[in-house]
Amino acid sequence: MSALREPPHLSFALASDLTEGLDGSVHHPGDQGDSTETPPSAAAAGDPGLGRIQRSGVLRVGYNPDVIPFSYSNSNGDLVGFDIAYVHRLARDLDVKIELIPFEWQQLMQDLKNHRFDMAVSGIYVTDRRLQNLLVSEPYYQSPIALIVQTDAVDRFLSRDSIRQQPDLTMGVFDDPVLEPLLKRLFPNSRIEVTPGYEHLAEHKEIVAAIWTFEQAKA
Numbered sequence: 472m473s474a475l476r477e478p479p480h481l482s483f484a485l486a487s488d489l490t491e492g493l494d495g496s497v498h499h500p501g502d503q504g505d506s507t508e509t510p511p512s513a514a515a516a517g518d519p520g521l522g523r524i525q526r527s528g529v530l531r532v533g534y535n536p537d538v539i540p541f542s543y544s545n546s547n548g549d550l551v552g553f554d555i556a557y558v559h560r561l562a563r564d565l566d567v568k569i570e571l572i573p574f575e576w577q578q579l580m581q582d583l584k585n586h587r588f589d590m591a592v593s594g595i596y597v598t599d600r601r602l603q604n605l606l607v608s609e610p611y612y613q614s615p616i617a618l619i620v621q622t623d624a625v626d627r628f629l630s631r632d633s634i635r636q637q638p639d640l641t642m643g644v645f646d647d648p649v650l651e652p653l654l655k656r657l658f659p660n661s662r663i664e665v666t667p668g669y670e671h672l673a674e675h676k677e678i679v680a681a682i683w684t685f686e687q688a689k690a
Contacts, residue, residue: 481546489559495569533591539690541594554592614684643681
């Protein structure tokens with residue numbers, strides 16, 4: 472009997488040239504003292520983000536811990552991912568410390584407005600509402616939408632029309648302010664089951680398919 476191989480993304484680690492000599496800290500959801508209160512040093516009215524970062528010597532980055540492959544924990548429990556590597560490089564280029572602070576999707580816009588952190592990452596979708604209220608960087612990656620489906624149901628998901636014609640179809644979606652309305656718009660006749668995460672998707676037999684981006688679904 473062959474042993475199950477560890478998924479490749481769980482063995483991913485940040486390169487040493489990003490981490491060695493860089494002073495930083497990672498807050499985790501539920502940590503003692505973790506809150507959504509605005510840090511006094513970041514709340515000064517009219518204080519430009521980059522100016523505050525350079526004066527304080529700290530880059531404060533908001534992240535969500537459940538966004539493989541952009542920000543997540545590897546098999547050693549270390550926070551890793553494409554976006555996490557990017558902000559480590561940014562902190563090195565700015566010659567400042569890095570502080571990583573977890574956020575929940577429903578609170579993201581308010582956290583940014585309240586200066587809970589200087590910037591946010593984690594494969595964040597660019598939407599009209601976010602463009603109207605926030606400043607966004609140029610995206611370095613764009614992914615099409617994909618469906619995660621049960622193996623024995625693949626033939627039922629070869630076209631959007633065939634999906635829409637299926638009665639009593641239950642589709643799952645991550646608890647996200649962008650994905651849930653997107654799923655409702657694409658498949659208005661389906662029953663939608665909101666789940667806090669996809670790590671236990673196989674346990675929910677009522678969910679025949681779940682929506683995510685292709686890169687995240689593949690991981």
